[in-house]
Amino acid sequence: MKPRKPIPRVSKARRARSGQPGKLGIIRLWGKDMEPLRTSVFLRDCLRCRECGKDVTFATGHLAHIRSRGAGGSDTEENTRLLCGDCHRDEHQKGIGYGRN
Numbered sequence: 001m002k003p004r005k006p007i008p009r010v011s012k013a014r015r016a017r018s019g020q021p022g023k024l025g026i027i028r029l030w031g032k033d034m035e036p037l038r039t040s041v042f043l044r045d046c047l048r049c050r051e052c053g054k055d056v057t058f059a060t061g062h063l064a065h066i067r068s069r070g071a072g073g074s075d076t077e078e079n080t081r082l083l084c085g086d087c088h089r090d091e092h093q094k095g096i097g098y099g100r101n
Contacts, residue, residue, distance in 0.1 A: 037077060038063050045082035051091075054084045062088040 041063055047056055064083045067073030083091065 034063070034075070037075060037080065040077055041080050042082055044077070048082070049084040049087055050081045051083055051087035054087075056082065056084050060085060064088050064091060 039058075042058060042061055047058075047061065048054070049056055049061075062083045062085055063080055065073045065075075066079050066081060069075070073079045
């Protein structure tokens with residue numbers, strides 16, 4: 001009897017389904033894999049909330065998606081922006097970003 005091959009583990013950059021059966025979607029970033037994108041967006045936006053203009057820090061700023069991942073948005077610099085905690089919370093409460101082009 002041949003030994004079984006180990007099942008490959010998915011890394012922290014997980015693949016998501018694109019909504020089409022059998023096709024792999026875009027790669028989702030999690031944890032430390034997100035840090036280069038987070039740093040890039042924070043510096044691009046000059047540590048200021050893009051919604052209200054409030055100064056934020058790396059500790060208090062939120063990396064927010066323009067088009068949500070659930071609506072087909074990706075984890076790219078073009079689809080992310082820096083928001084303060086209040087604006088990010090308000091965005092989610094209002095449902096802004098869901099389905100936005």
